[in-house]
Amino acid sequence: MNRTLLAVRRRLWQAIPIVLGIVVINFLLLNMAPGDLVDVMAAEEQINDPDVLAKLRADYGLDQLLHVQLALYVKNVVTLDLGWSYRHGQPVWDVIVERLPATLILMLTAMALALIIGVLAGVVASWKVNTLADNLISIVAIVFFAAPSFWIGLMMIVLFSVKLGWLPVSGMTTIGTDYGVFGVLWDVVRHLIMPALALGLFYAAIYARVMRASMLEVYGFDFIRTARAKGLSESRVAFKHVLRNALLPVLTLLGLQLGTMLAGSVVIESVFSWPGIGTLVFEAVLTRNFPLVMGVLLFGSILVVIANLAVDLIYMRLDPRIELR
Amino acid sequence: MTMFRTGLAALAGLMLAAGTAGAMEPKKGGTLVGVWQLEPHTLYSARGGGSAPLLINTKILEKLVRQKSASEFLPELATSWTVSDDFKTYTFNLVDTTWHDGKPFTAADVKYTLEDVLKKLSSNAVFKKIEKVETPDAHTAVVSFAVPSPEYLVLASFGASQSSIIPKHVYDGTDIAKNPANNAPVGTGPFKFKEWARGSHVELVRNESYWDTGKPYLAKLIYRFIRDPGARAAAIEAGEVALAVSNPFPPPEIQRLGKLDSLAVDSRGYETAKWQMVMEINNRNPILANKKVRQAIATAIDKKFIAETIFYGFASPATGPVPAEQTGFYTADVPSYAYDPAAAKKLLDDAGYPAKDGGKRFTIKLVASPWFAENPKTAQYIKQSLEDVGIGIDLETPDRAGTIKQIYFNYDFDITVSNAVASADPLIGTTHWYTTDGIRKGAAFRNASGYSNPELDKVVAAAAVETDPAKRKELLAKFQQIAMEEVPILHLVDINMANVVSKKVHNYSFTSQWMYDSWKDLWVE
Numbered sequence: 001m002n003r004t005l006l007a008v009r010r011r012l013w014q015a016i017p018i019v020l021g022i023v024v025i026n027f028l029l030l031n032m033a034p035g036d037l038v039d040v041m042a043a044e045e046q047i048n049d050p051d052v053l054a055k056l057r058a059d060y061g062l063d064q065l066l067h068v069q070l071a072l073y074v075k076n077v078v079t080l081d082l083g084w085s086y087r088h089g090q091p092v093w094d095v096i097v098e099r100l101p102a103t104l105i106l107m108l109t110a111m112a113l114a115l116i117i118g119v120l121a122g123v124v125a126s127w128k129v130n131t132l133a134d135n136l137i138s139i140v141a142i143v144f145f146a147a148p149s150f151w152i153g154l155m156m157i158v159l160f161s162v163k164l165g166w167l168p169v170s171g172m173t174t175i176g177t178d179y180g181v182f183g184v185l186w187d188v189v190r191h192l193i194m195p196a197l198a199l200g201l202f203y204a205a206i207y208a209r210v211m212r213a214s215m216l217e218v219y220g221f222d223f224i225r226t227a228r229a230k231g232l233s234e235s236r237v238a239f240k241h242v243l244r245n246a247l248l249p250v251l252t253l254l255g256l257q258l259g260t261m262l263a264g265s266v267v268i269e270s271v272f273s274w275p276g277i278g279t280l281v282f283e284a285v286l287t288r289n290f291p292l293v294m295g296v297l298l299f300g301s302i303l304v305v306i307a308n309l310a311v312d313l314i315y316m317r318l319d320p321r322i323e324l325r
Numbered sequence: 326m327t328m329f330r331t332g333l334a335a336l337a338g339l340m341l342a343a344g345t346a347g348a349m350e351p352k353k354g355g356t357l358v359g360v361w362q363l364e365p366h367t368l369y370s371a372r373g374g375g376s377a378p379l380l381i382n383t384k385i386l387e388k389l390v391r392q393k394s395a396s397e398f399l400p401e402l403a404t405s406w407t408v409s410d411d412f413k414t415y416t417f418n419l420v421d422t423t424w425h426d427g428k429p430f431t432a433a434d435v436k437y438t439l440e441d442v443l444k445k446l447s448s449n450a451v452f453k454k455i456e457k458v459e460t461p462d463a464h465t466a467v468v469s470f471a472v473p474s475p476e477y478l479v480l481a482s483f484g485a486s487q488s489s490i491i492p493k494h495v496y497d498g499t500d501i502a503k504n505p506a507n508n509a510p511v512g513t514g515p516f517k518f519k520e521w522a523r524g525s526h527v528e529l530v531r532n533e534s535y536w537d538t539g540k541p542y543l544a545k546l547i548y549r550f551i552r553d554p555g556a557r558a559a560a561i562e563a564g565e566v567a568l569a570v571s572n573p574f575p576p577p578e579i580q581r582l583g584k585l586d587s588l589a590v591d592s593r594g595y596e597t598a599k600w601q602m603v604m605e606i607n608n609r610n611p612i613l614a615n616k617k618v619r620q621a622i623a624t625a626i627d628k629k630f631i632a633e634t635i636f637y638g639f640a641s642p643a644t645g646p647v648p649a650e651q652t653g654f655y656t657a658d659v660p661s662y663a664y665d666p667a668a669a670k671k672l673l674d675d676a677g678y679p680a681k682d683g684g685k686r687f688t689i690k691l692v693a694s695p696w697f698a699e700n701p702k703t704a705q706y707i708k709q710s711l712e713d714v715g716i717g718i719d720l721e722t723p724d725r726a727g728t729i730k731q732i733y734f735n736y737d738f739d740i741t742v743s744n745a746v747a748s749a750d751p752l753i754g755t756t757h758w759y760t761t762d763g764i765r766k767g768a769a770f771r772n773a774s775g776y777s778n779p780e781l782d783k784v785v786a787a788a789a790v791e792t793d794p795a796k797r798k799e800l801l802a803k804f805q806q807i808a809m810e811e812v813p814i815l816h817l818v819d820i821n822m823a824n825v826v827s828k829k830v831h832n833y834s835f836t837s838q839w840m841y842d843s844w845k846d847l848w849v850e
Contacts, residue, residue, distance in 0.1 A: 035726030039734060042769055053767050087366035088523075089503065099524060150553075157559045169560040175358065175526050175547055273551045275524025282552075283364070288726045 004316070007323075008309065015305045022301045023077055023294065027070050030290050036062055037086065037288040060086065077298065083291030087284075092295040096277060100299070102172055103276030105188075106269070107261055109196040111254070114203035119250065121204070122211020123243065129216060137208060145205040149264060153198035153271040160194060167194055170273040195272040199264055203257060207250050214246040221245075244318055251318070255311035259304045349831065355849040356545040357830065359568040360557055364524065364550040369507045371446045373487035376571070376840075381527055381548055383841045385425075386489035386512035389417055389435070390480050392749055394837045395596050395652045398480045401843070402430070402490055402513065403466075406480075412473040412792040419464040422536035424492050425517045432460035437493035439468060442501060448768075449753055450789065451482040472790050475797055477653065481597070481749035486841035515541035515845035526550065535845070542832075542848035558582060567827035567849065570840045571595075574825065575698060576637035582825055592639075592823040594839030596650040597749035600820040601643060602631070602703065603758075605732065605741040608775045608813055612678065612687055613739060619812045621672035622740070623662035625714045626707060630664075632818045635702050639823060643816035645805045646755050648747050650819075650837075653794070656802040659809040669714045680715045688717030689739035694728040697744060703817065704742045733769040742817075745770065749838070751801055756785045758814055759804075776813030 038056045057063045061072065076083060082092035125137045144152070161169040168174065172191050179187055218224065219242055227241050228234075262278075269278030277296050284292040315322045365377035369386070373379060389403040403417040422430050436458040443452040454474060459467040470479075482488060490513070495506045509518050515537070516529035529546040549566055551557045558574045560566045562582065574582065583590035606622065608614045628642035645659045670680075678686040693704030701722050708718040723731055731737045748754035757763035761782050763772030781804065788800040808814070824834055829850040836842045 033727070034723060035730035037726075039730045039767075040726045042729070042733075042767060050765065050767055089367070089505075089508065095523075102524070154553075154555045154559070157556060162559050162563045165563065169563050169565050170551055170556050171525055171549065173525075175522075175528070175549065271553045271556050273525070273549070273553075273556060275522065279524055279552065286725055287366070 003323075004313075008313075011309055011312075015302075018305065019298065019301050020074065020077075023074060023298060024070065026294050026297045027073055027290075030293060031066060031069075033288065035288055037290070038062060040287045041086075073294070082295040082298070085284075085289055085292045087287060087289050087292075092291050095280070095292060096295050096299055099275060099277045099280050102274060103262075103265055103269070103278060105192065106195055106199065106274055106276060107258075107265055109192055110200035110265075111203070111258070111261065112200075113196055114200035114207060115250070115254070117200070117204040118207025119211050119243075119247070121208035122215060122246075122250075123238070125208065125212040126215035126219070127238070129212075134212075137212075141205040141208045143205075144201040145209075149198050149202050150267045150271050152201060153194065153268055156194045156198060157271075167191075170271075172275055191272075195268050195274055198271070199261065199268045202264070203261065206253065206257075210249055210253060211246060214249050215242055218242045218246045247318055248315065251311050251314060255308045258307040259300065262300050262303065351542050351832065351846075351848040352850060353542050353848070354544045355542075356547065357543050357568060357847065357849050358547045358549060358566045359570070360549050360551055360560060360566040360573065361570075362550070362552055362554075362557065362573065367507045368518070368521065368527070369489075369491070369510045371442050371491075371501045372448070379486045379841055380570070381529075382489065382510050382512070383486055383514075384516040384529055384546060384844050385510045385514045385518055386491060387514045387843060388484050388488050388490065390484040391842065392481065392484040392597055392837055395650060395749065396477075398484055399836075401484075402435070408476055412476065413470050415468045415470075415474075415479060417466045417468070419466060420536050421464060422513050423534065424494075424513055425511050425532060426492075426495075428492070428494055429463075430490075430492075430513050431463040432466040433463075434490055434493045435466040436460050437497060438490045439466075442491065442496075443488060446501075447487065448757075449482050449485065449487075451478060451753070473792050474790070475788075475792050475794070477794065477797075478750045478752055478789070482753060485748060485753065486598070486838065515843050516543075516546050524550070537845060541843075541845040543844075546844065554578070561588065561825060561827070564827070567830050568833070569825045571822045571824070572639065572820070576639045579639070579823055579825060580637065587828055589826050589828055590823050591826060591834045592821045594824065594834035594836065594842075595822045596837035598838035598841065599648045599650055599747040600822060601646075601648065601745045601747055602640070602697075602700070602817040602820060603741075603743055603745050604707070604815040604817055605738070605743060605758075605774045606813055606815065607736065607739050607773075608777075609736060610689065610739050613689070615676050616811060617672050617676035618678065619815070620662060621669045621676065621714070622711065622716070623812050623815050624665050624672060625669035625716075626710050626815070626817070627664040628817055631703050631706065635699050635706065636818065636820065638821075640699075640818040640820045643819050645809045646747070646758070646814070646816055647751055647801070647805055648819040651747060651749070651751070654751055654798060654801045654805075656805055658802065659805050661809070662812075666710075666714050673714065673716075678715075684715050685717045686715040688719060690719045690721065690737075691740050691742070692728065692731055692738040693720065693722045693742040694732070694744070695722060695724055696728075697820075700742045700744070707740075707742065729769050733771070733773050734767045736766075736773060736775065738773075741773075743770075744820075745816075747819075751804065752785070752789055756788075756804065759808055760785050774813045776811070778807065778811065778813075781807045781811075 038053055042053055061069060085092050085095050088095045121137050125134045128134050157169055160167045168191050173187050224241060227237050266278035266282050269276050281293055281296040361377060361380060363377050367374060368378050369382045370378055387402050389401060391399040391401040393399045402420055404420050405418045407416045419432060424430055439455055439458050444455050454470045454472055456469045456471045492511050495511050496504055515532055515535050517532045519530045520528045526547055526549045531541055531544050551560055554574050558578050561569055579590055582588050606613050606619050612618055632640040632642050644657060647655050649655050673686055680686055691704055691708060693701045695701060704720055708720050711718055732741055746754050757771045759772060759781055761777040765771055784800055784803050788797055791797040791800055826833055831848050832846040
């Protein structure tokens, strides 16, 4: 186990140059966009005095040369100072931390739903391979894979909120009411169902397809024949031997897709007015609030690095032959 | 000449109007949830800050007067007012009330807001002309202007959405832009700020000690922010929100919702805050500096098509910079350009730009702003129309910040599709699109065309100090005539904004910029 800890530490050290590289690339890419936050402010606030505009640019350091701005930003990030979000009148760190829990709840729920639905569907499809059930699962998976998630979200709203009235349209809680602790929890769950499904179904579709193929492959291996020869029951073979090995490719995908899921949550949060960092970063891009955008991207890159490390650790658990290096 | 209006008479008029509009007795209490698309970046900005902060803070803060219609004002913080014979001194008698934090509201707050906030920061030239504000007693404010100031222009400026009076004891001596009260405003209005849950909603509650006894009717007023138009429509259809203002959904969706039994569509309440779609024409381009070319462009575009097909009827063709709803200033007696592609071609031939091989005369750059969904669609239509008469178009549609930079800072365009708002008086929001002093590099929604005409400047300057309403109307008619003869900016359509409201909501849309009204009369079943 000591070797694993050492490896984890080494991986975390290796993450530092990666994250710094991401910071620099983000900075340069964002600064290629036309217009800066003072342009947006000038339009919103009807500031028409060129001197005031120049002073604002100086205040936000936008009058400096690009490489000076970059050096300053990297220096601040290293000291964990992510800058100031003028639109919120708060440090970027505070703004992100305030909105992060909502996004984490949404992403983790969506990921869990995607895994459960995807793996179950894949297992069933591989059991009943080439039957009606298998084909149905494939068709449904293709639909959710092909349909854009915002459209699925809107269709769910139309069906479950407008027509049937079962679930709330959007938001995270019912505003202007007080239900007590358990009431609030239930309220959040009711608000969470549709966005988590809309975000997760795309991934569930992928996992179902991958899981099915992977299960079928593992069923063909020699050790499965051995297990059956030992007289193990079919369900024990499926869950103890096949599933465990077949999960590896799904886990690989999961680690890779945490980043894209963050991007997907921008769209879903917009559709469902979910008060997370997805809507935050969308607005920040439109208003050229770059310190905030870079802060969110930094959080995102750290999240992906940690998630991949966690996936590697789970690999080891599922298949002891794999070692972390 | 001295004018005097008592608040009581005007109030009686209002109650009469409200009484006939809804025969039902107003009910006290209840919660109203309204919806808006974009979360504001702050709840108060001394410079206005755009629709979102104004929609919310006009319920918390109050103005001296309340604009009732294109010709009438009601008392708000000022119970009555008098104007001196030379139109340089305006005396306001103030209501006896307290701020939401319990401190008394006095003339010192009015003096502070006018002298230290609006005079310094407002883009409205009326405030720049304030010489001093005197406070002979706690409930009288005497405003002196450096020049004679037309009564309607002054009252319209004081009643504008950005002209709320703010508490001196909260703001004095601080950096106004960074004061924490900007995100938790302290006002005198019918509603108190309670909570802003970022990313979700703002909650206001009834001000129990409001000076207008018995009002407001609502116990709670909540604004939710839902960015996606489909989700917004679903929220109002499912009954989660009851009020959506200012064309909250795409026009076909508004028409569909209007057919439901539970909802009403109402386009009153925008008479003195009229959105317009405009085309700025860059006079710095030597081809476009030719008046005939600009007139040809005006002739080649079918405004009726834009109003009926792109806006589904939620717009009407514009006849000039002043919309017809501004009854005090509008004139139909202006040069007009009926849609006629053949005539447009002839004008271009006459201007010295005959069609070359391939039918093209010249190519220009069209920059379309993205803030209304109809803008890029209209730009597509304009591209087609102008190419039909031989003008090649390079169409660009940058995002919001990119558009502002390109049009108002870099002047990197030949023609645009953008928007203006016609306020209560042309001198507040309209003339600076045309005048020479309207050209300010980097300042958005002003004269970006680079048009400069001493004759027009003179007419506008005269209208700023002409105190006889009839003569002033003549001057502003002259302004409209020059604007339409020269067309440095082409007004395409006046947008007919609609409110979509639950039928359980009553007493809405009855003032001429109702979105920015205090909503103290609003009630729900």
